[in-house]
Amino acid sequence: MNKNKNQYINREISWLSFNERVLQETADVNVPLIERMRFLGIFSNNLDEFFKVRYATVKRIVDAGKTGKSVLGGEKAKDILEEITTIVIKQQSKSLEILGAIEKELETENIFIIDENEVTDTQAVFLKSYFMQKVSPGLLTIILNDLREFPLLKDTAAYLAVKMVLINEVDGNENKENKYALIEIPKDIDRFVVLPNEGDKNYIILLDDLIRYSLRHIFTMFTFESISAHMIKITRDAELDMDNDLSKSFIEKISSSVEHRKISDPVRFVYDKNIADDTLSFLMDKMGIEETDSKIPGGKYHNRRDYMKFPSLGRKDLMYSKIDPLPVKDFSFEGSILEQIAQKDYLQYTPYHSFSYITKFLREAALDPQVRTIKLTVYRLASNSQVASSLINAAKNGKQVTVQIELQARFDEQANIEYAEQMQAEGVKLIFGVPGLKVHSKICVIEREENDKIKRYGFISTGNFNESTAKIYTDYTLFTAYSPLLKELNKVFDFFETTYKINKYKHLVVSPHYTKNVFIGLIDQEIKNAREGKDAFIKIKMNSFTSYKMVDKLYEASNAGVKIQLIVRGICCLVPGVKGMSENIEAISVVDKFLEHTRVFIFGNNGNSKVYISSADWMTRNLDFRVEVGCPIYDEDIKQELVDTFEISWNDNVKARMFSEQQDNAYRKNDKPKLRSQFAVYEYYQKKLNA
Template identity: 75%
Template sequence: MARPKNDYINREISWLHFNDRVLQECADPKVPLIERLRFLGIFSNNLDEFFKVRYATVKRIVDAGKSGKSVLGGEKAKDLLEEITTNVIQLQSKSSQILGEIQEELKEQGIYIIDETQVESDQEDFILEYFYEKVNPELITIILNKDVDFPRLKDTAAYLAVRLVLKSKDKKEESKNFQYALIEIPSSIDRFVVLPEKDGKQHIIILDDLIRFCLGEIFTMFEYSEISAHMIKITRDAELDIDEDLSKSFIEKISSSVAHRKISNPVRFVYDKRIKIDTLRFLKDKMDIEETDSVIPGGRYHNRRDYMGFPHLGRTDLQYGKIEPLPIKGFDLKKSLFAQVAKRDYLQYVPYHTYAYTVNFLKEAALDPKVTEIKITVYRLAKNSQIAAALINAAKNGKKVTVQIELQARFDERANIKYANQFKEEGIRLIFGVPGLKVHSKICLVEREETPGQISRYGFISTGNFNEKTARIYTDYTLFTAHEEILRELDKVFDFFETSYKINKYRHLIVSPHYTKNAFLRLIDNEIALAQEGKEASVKLKMNSLTSYKMVDKLYEASRAGVKVQLIVRGICCLVPGVKGMSENIEAISVVDKFLEHPRLFIFGNGGDTRMYLSSADWMTRNLDNRVEVGCPIYDPEVQQELLETFEICWRDNVKARIFSEKHDNAYRKTGKPEVRSQFATYAYYQNKLEG
């Protein structure tokens, strides 16, 4: 087999392959119909974020006059922009076809998504009343003419570009007499308007079409012979440009930078491909759309991310059944969690386990008279966070509470600024991290004076955010421990936030940016040495993304030495597995299913004495070199066994696992063995543990 053109797959293209896997869920007839629509919303939301961040970054390289080959896996930035646009057009076309198929299947279930041309006479009164009561007060309509500057369109907001053909006494001139306008689709109103049930059938009209139906009610002041409205949307560069003004606080700088996103440069322009050519030309001219912007002809509707909120309609048969999160065997929520953790480590694996353990741990800390101090990192909190409430409660009870809050958590900056101000008002001590580094670690440390003058430590280390909402849909591990040496080193991490010039040494934790990359390279080197001695050597890895070329090269080296490498990577994977002479001992899969796979788990055979780590860090350059991340060793034999068994369940998946290969075709993995759908099998595994 010939070697591929490049040893790596470009990360942006690999990301598009990941989003194609999300789109596969939309097309899968085994997925309930309404869930398929929601996956379509996830696909669209992902694409919006991709253009805001990744496409914008590549565009900046082009605008700077650089090729970018060294950081883009061997591809030139300008060629990559064209390749991305071509790929996205194909994906958008595919998504439109899938949406059409889903709508036909919905009709078979008595659910009809109608447009403005399909409104029946007995539905008109409801629609007009809904328009005047709820929609019209929220509408922003801009008449475009020479006397008004073209408005700055909001990032990823949806607009109807309206074209009126004005009446004229001279019929020959009428076809040239146009009036253009823009209507911003209100984001404050549900995108899907459920009409009164009729003859046992459910009818839904999308807000865009309801507005189209009412165009005559909006433009009564114009005399026109023809009116039409087509959707447009722009995506702006979301990178934060931090103000260097030393007189401003860090919160002020981040707030200013987030506000600047509203006026940052556009990087993508999407339009309804049926729009009139004169309207399109007018808009592109007025918006200064550049050659390096991605211009994508799309379908009738944009902002399909709204399908994530498609109405339930009371049809539980068309949705995934809810799973009831389970208790952790032997870890009793009705008793002191500290007393139990003092005896052994416990593993929480959400959403299979209830998230109540994390919340209750902090609630107990807030009330326990013996607890003196709580330290925690915050990256993304839920909108109404029980975690935040527990921390505030602790501060009110006289505990010393320190919160390291990451103000640059992308797209959560506003929420985190709000929480930071709230924490400050409640007397919580805030740390804003390390200059030049994001703090992405998920750690908590509690100090408890169990006898006068004697401090004992308890804590937890997680692979995911401390967020009750995402804990219902993201899979993540959290280790609860009272291991004194681990927690003493955790305290060093909090010290580093405040004295970043002092680089601490760690015997147990693996901490970015100073140690993570080299620590994992050494662990792989150890497996290589074992393989070269003719001994069994293995590396089992589970993460969100693998983009660090340094780590990819080391895995290639391990493969050539005979180390068996198993990779479970949900998203981007720049490594090409299964290539003779380079990666024939590497197998790699991606699992995309009901829940979003989010853990980072690293297992090294070590000649039978397995070494195992949970971490907040993917193997991406940013996580290894430019963020504060914490990896924690697993010492408890029961937890080790549990992690090995859940990894193996995921590895055996032959229903929702796709294979990474040179073909990049997202082929489903078929093993010929009995079906294993790993997420459902993992839930069953924990049910069996409780019964055993």
């Protein structure tokens, strides 16, 4: 293979390229206007998490005095940090331009976002009352000048940095003094305050501007010549630092680490670029922010992740129309779910299909007198989880319920701790993972006594058992009673409890011991077929692709003549279409209404295709440091369904962007009829129901 100087795209830079695709949605006039505003919130939320996790990881490498070249695709960590800052500043600037354009378009729809300088006399009456009743009672305000120690800023909060120029009289002379204060923007009050309509006009003011409007009321005890307030926020390193205290339980260690996250090192400082120089210097000095730290000048407003909750104002015409989840063909909610699964396999594809099949399965298992055991993995649950309720219900009905709950699920640690304590109190047996490995698999198996024998039923999924995210995340779930698969699922649960015993699997593809080698073997078979002149292809859809070993393997396959199609939503370190390296590889990303979360792997196998779904992306962490489960599809109808839905996504020429060396996120354009894959998949299942 020709070694190319751009053999890999750096994963951090590729991630920022993904977030650029999200930003593209905010500028796309084909996206409903309020949805565009909400995509702006998603863009901002993504960026926050990026700095907490990825930027923080690279910064740790720099702080440790290492280059990190071996894990950063040959680039130095220090150079990556500088490149990240440059790209983010550019993206932030672009996002502000787009926000301004959206606000102008909203005005054409009689929706006006006003600031503190545009309040009318009528609105002032409403806002003064709103501030006094809802905002003022819980407003945290701190005068900074005389504090010995600067207050700890939360990484999830935004603050108004207030500067007052005070007028003091000393011996008949007026002296001026700068007084500084911080106001924390309350998180328990809607960021967007909807004012009373005036005719057919809607008015909104941001909570930040309402507070600015009320500054003179807040600081009535001071006599000042001028007062101003500019927003700041910090982002902290989100890595969990676990202690080695053997006397602590695993839950206690995770809880302690989550608490420590609140005081971890800042990795980003964002500020209003119009803030006074002396105010900025004062803050940076008091906060101990170095010139070398990531400082991002921004606009007037931060924490724009709150835009994900931009009010609908009853304007359904400015939002995506809701789709009603469809039933799976011939898979009825009437009668027994288990009896139907005993007859054949079924595939659920949320959000096109109803998530309720999973909850119906668990509820039935909880009540069925013949069900003896229920085993399930938990990574992320909904805030009011029907899944958790069903498991507790099963335990109360005398079932032996075992739940492997991952307490280190990023940003869901506290929620999972609370669920763990709740389930444990109700008699559910909990397993807290495998030392050194996160459990990311999405599996369930139950055992039912039938005719004096144990029969197993279960499901294997690409996504979390979370009824909230199932409305917006695309995921496959296979329901099956196929004994060989379920017997091996039981082995996975055995591994959780007996971690020193490594099981062998004939059917399942399990990380960390087998996934990489199984997929390399499947790629090798396609290489062999291509060299023998047989039809050879690979079609893969996943979230992220960062394993250099797997990238190199696909380069090898490309050079052997294997035709490769990749659909990767997020990070993609592979560079497609390079002569002598990857000329037989095409790669696209689809970003649209739903978040593409499925993982499906299709290998030509000389006309007898092999198809798998999996919880694992091709990332080093998924292949080597997590417990993941992939599943072969044996049912020919389901296999065809997976191929069909892959092809629909692949043929998208509305929301598909092309991966390339340039990383320009160019939309795929061709002369074929317009095909927007997410809408086309829904139509596919509608037709399937009526066939």
